[in-house]
Amino acid sequence: MRFRTRLTVLAATLLLVATACSGGDGVDVDGGGGGGGDADGSGGGQLVAAIAAEPDQLDPHKTTAYASFQVLENVYDTLVQPDENLDMVPALAESWETSDDQLTWTFKLRDGVTFHNGDPLTAEDVVFSYNRIIDEELANSYRFEAIESVEATDDLTVEIKLKRPTPSLLAQIGAFKGMAIVHEQNVTSGAVTRNPIGTGPFKMESYTSGDSIQLAAYQDYWGDAPGLASVRYTFVSEPSVALANLQSGQVQWTDNLPPQQVASLEGQDSIEIGRVPSNDYWYFATNQARKPFDDPRVRQALAWAIDRESITEAAKFGLATMNQTAIPETSKWYYDYAPFEQDPGRAKQLLQEAGATNLTVDMMVTNEFPETIQAAQVMASQLDAVGVTLNIRTEDFATWLDQQSQGNFDAFMLGWLGNIDPDDFYYSQHHSSGSNNYQKFQNQEVDMLLDEARTETDQESRKDLYDQAVKIIVDEASYTYLYNPEVVQGWSPDLKGYTARADRAIRFHEASLGD
Numbered sequence: 001m002r003f004r005t006r007l008t009v010l011a012a013t014l015l016l017v018a019t020a021c022s023g024g025d026g027v028d029v030d031g032g033g034g035g036g037g038d039a040d041g042s043g044g045g046q047l048v049a050a051i052a053a054e055p056d057q058l059d060p061h062k063t064t065a066y067a068s069f070q071v072l073e074n075v076y077d078t079l080v081q082p083d084e085n086l087d088m089v090p091a092l093a094e095s096w097e098t099s100d101d102q103l104t105w106t107f108k109l110r111d112g113v114t115f116h117n118g119d120p121l122t123a124e125d126v127v128f129s130y131n132r133i134i135d136e137e138l139a140n141s142y143r144f145e146a147i148e149s150v151e152a153t154d155d156l157t158v159e160i161k162l163k164r165p166t167p168s169l170l171a172q173i174g175a176f177k178g179m180a181i182v183h184e185q186n187v188t189s190g191a192v193t194r195n196p197i198g199t200g201p202f203k204m205e206s207y208t209s210g211d212s213i214q215l216a217a218y219q220d221y222w223g224d225a226p227g228l229a230s231v232r233y234t235f236v237s238e239p240s241v242a243l244a245n246l247q248s249g250q251v252q253w254t255d256n257l258p259p260q261q262v263a264s265l266e267g268q269d270s271i272e273i274g275r276v277p278s279n280d281y282w283y284f285a286t287n288q289a290r291k292p293f294d295d296p297r298v299r300q301a302l303a304w305a306i307d308r309e310s311i312t313e314a315a316k317f318g319l320a321t322m323n324q325t326a327i328p329e330t331s332k333w334y335y336d337y338a339p340f341e342q343d344p345g346r347a348k349q350l351l352q353e354a355g356a357t358n359l360t361v362d363m364m365v366t367n368e369f370p371e372t373i374q375a376a377q378v379m380a381s382q383l384d385a386v387g388v389t390l391n392i393r394t395e396d397f398a399t400w401l402d403q404q405s406q407g408n409f410d411a412f413m414l415g416w417l418g419n420i421d422p423d424d425f426y427y428s429q430h431h432s433s434g435s436n437n438y439q440k441f442q443n444q445e446v447d448m449l450l451d452e453a454r455t456e457t458d459q460e461s462r463k464d465l466y467d468q469a470v471k472i473i474v475d476e477a478s479y480t481y482l483y484n485p486e487v488v489q490g491w492s493p494d495l496k497g498y499t500a501r502a503d504r505a506i507r508f509h510e511a512s513l514g515d
Contacts, residue, residue, distance in 0.1 A: 044217065044229040045513035047495065049506075050236040050245055050254040054210065057193040060180040061129070061138045066417065069177055070255075070506045071213055071233055076180035076198035079107055079126065079158075080170050082503055086279070086331075086420050088170040092121065092181055092199065092222075093158075102165035102457060103148075109156040113222040115183045116203035123152030129181045130160075130173075140179060142428060142435050143172040146454075165455045167462065171421035176505065201226045201509040211235065227497060227512030243490070246271060252492040252513065255506070259317040262488055274489045274500030275319070281326045281425075282315070282371070282415035283479040284363070284379075285439040289407055292356040299477035300340075301350035302361075302411075305386045306379055307342040312483045314378045315371035320483040325470050326416070326425040328484040330502070333422045335467045337474060347386040360389040362410040368397040372413045375482065404438050412438075415485075418503050422466045423454050430469070430478050441478035445469075 055068035060076055063069070079093040093107040113121040130150045133141050146169075148161040162169070173179050186197040195204050201223065202215035213233045217226040234251065236242040242256040247270060257265070257273075266273045286293035286302065293299060308322045321328065324338040351357055361383070365372035373394060380390040395403060403409055419425045428434040431450050432442040446469050453465035473479065489500045498511040 044227050046230045046232060047228050047253060047508060047511065047513060048232045048234060048251040049508075050234050050242040050251040050256060052235075052237055052239075052242070052256040054235040055213070058196045058204075058207075059187070059192045060177050060182065060196070061133050061136075061140070062193075064139050064178075066504075067235075071215070072177045072180065072196065072198075073200075073506050074202040074215060074231065074508055075196050075200045075204065076177045076182070077200050078174045078177065078179050078181065079109075080174035082171075082175060082420060082505070084499065084501060086503060088174050091174065092126075102167075103162045105160045105162070105169060106153075107158045107160070109158065110222055111156060113199055114220055115186075115199055116197045116218055117183070117186075118220075119183065121181065121199055122155045123158045124155075125181055125184065126150070126158045127152050128184045128187075132182070132187065133179075143179065165457055167457050167459075168421040168423045168454065171424065175420045175424070176418050176503070202231055205230065223509070226509055228508060231508050246490055246492070249492070252495050253489070253498070254491075255487075255489040255504075257488055257490050259319050259488070262317070262319060265490065269493070272491050272493055272495070274487070274491070274498075276487050276500050276502050277321065277328055277330045278417075278485055278487045278502050278504065279328060279331065279419050280415055280417045280504075281323065281328070281481060281484050282320075282375070282413070283326075283481045284411055284413040285479045286361070286411045286477075287407060287409055287439060288442075289440040290410060292354055292359065293410065295354045295356070296476045297350040297354040298356045298359070299480070300475075301347040301354070301356075301386070302383065302388070303340045303477050303480045304343045304350065305347035305388065306382050306480075308482055310382075311375045311378045315375040316483065316485055319488055320485040322482070323484050324474055324481050326419075326479070326481055327422060333425075333463060333466065335463075335470050337467075337471055339474065340480075342382070344386050351386065351388070357387055358389075359387070360391060362391050362393055364393050364395060364400060364403060364409045364412040366397045366400040366414070367394050368400075369414070376413055407438070407440070420503065422463075423450075426450060426466065426469060426473065427454060430473050439478060441473075441476070443472055443476065443478075446472050446478075 051067055051070050053067040055071055056065045057063050058068060060072050077092045080088045081091040083089045092109055094110045096105060096107045098105050127150050134144050146162050146164055146166040148163050151159045153159050183197040186192045194207055201218055201221045203218045205214040205216040207213050215231045217229050219225055239256050239258040242254040245251045246254050265271055286299055288294050312320050312322050325335050327333045363376050365376050376392045383390045404412060427450050428436040430441055430446055432447050449465050449469035453462050456462040456465060487500050487504055494513050496512050
């Protein structure tokens with residue numbers, strides 16, 4: 001997911017963080033008002049969580065905003081879902097099997113699952129959800145590229161037929177809640193954007209624009225009943241304010257901490273700090289549809305000119321691991337390959353050979369991800385040392401995305417979040433026909449390797465194919481990878497049963513407050 005679960009689809013899915021609004025009217029979406037600690041009779045107390053931005057909307061199939069999925073993670077379910085090790089395990093589907101030719105997957109749904117309005121979940125709900133994404137070409141339709149058909153063979157059985165073997169299918173349908181199973185009437189009525197009805201452990205209770213969203217425990221949840229009575233999400237854009245609210249007890253959880261203060265917060269009795277390596281990666285890319293960036297020597301020169309260590313420190317204050325490929329070293333798909341180090345002499349030589357001396361580069365960053373600005377500022381001084389002038393162009397994220405799609409840039413910097421399968425990390429970004437190949441990278445050998453890898457069912461052979469492709473992607477600087485950031489969250493010591501996850505999924509199902 002890039003932050004549109006590029007950072008979504010990017011996506012995982014892109015995860016766009018929307019700027020929080022101020023003011024607004026409260027909407028009681030379930031007749032329960034703002035909610036107290038004992039909503040739905042749970043008696044488990046109310047958790048107040050501070051998130052950095054307000055969701056743009058709550059339709060899981062249309063939103064690409066990270067802020068939206070922070071809420072929707074607790075409202076919806078998928079057929080399968082990643083466990084704490086990011087292995088796919090049963091969720092709404094209790095089991096599945098594949099045909100010998102790997103072209104038919106049959107999923108058996110749990111019996112007795114209900115939506116938050118009491119309607120039973122059936123196979124037809126799965127068919128509606130998936131066909132909606134496909135037919136309307138919604139944000140994650142690319143995940144269904146290999147699907148021939150989705151059919152309900154009985155009330156609790158779903159059959160997915162594929163055009164080709166797809167070993168990544170479970171990750172494609174279960175990696176995040178953009179692939180949620182939705183309630184048809186909730187969607188067709190339009191209510192889903194503000195009052196989503198899912199099958200998850202919490203249901204919508206109220207939404208006050210510019211202020212908060214209230215969830216209440218769903219006592220008929222198919223799994224264990226939630227340990228919390230309710231969860232209230234407040235929108236706090238300033239990390240220093242979120243931290244102050246956590247320290248004062250106004251909130252009990254936040255992932256919006258000032259990165260420069262995290263080290264000093266660790267070990268304090270008043271706050272629990274969760275830090276885990278993530279599957280996210282940050283990078284910059286140049287527009288290969290423009291000269292001189294169509295010359296790989298120019299792209300390589302930029303990679304030789306930079307010092308990743310100082311860039312990572314400026315952007316993340318030590319809360320990241322340098323990496324010259326996308327997939328982090330914690331993953332079984334990691335490829336240990338790092339050919340570049342800072343070498344201004346070599347960078348100058350390559351630029352001279354390419355006839356690109358006295359080069360000026362328009363670098364597009366966004367103020368909604370300040371680390372892109374901080375990283376670009378460090379890069380500017382490093383590139384200046386090799387005769388390259390970096391003009392940093394700061395845009396709001398909506399404009400950034402529009403400019404990217406139009407190809408109106410020399411270079412841009414961003415990140416992708418929430419990817420699990422290697423196909424998510426590389427195919428759409430680096431295949432010549434990839435939907436997110438905005439840098440216009442084209443390499444026939446990479447295309448062949450990525451095409452073969454996404455159908456290879458033997459895991460060792462599949463990894464070897466990706467390793468071959470990644471070596472070329474890195475050598476030719478389709479992306480110049482910088483680092484894998486950590487997931488960093490803080491919560492009250494009173495919050496029990498919660499853990500930070502590498503995929504940034506915010507799950508409060510097993511959490512509780514108190515002893």
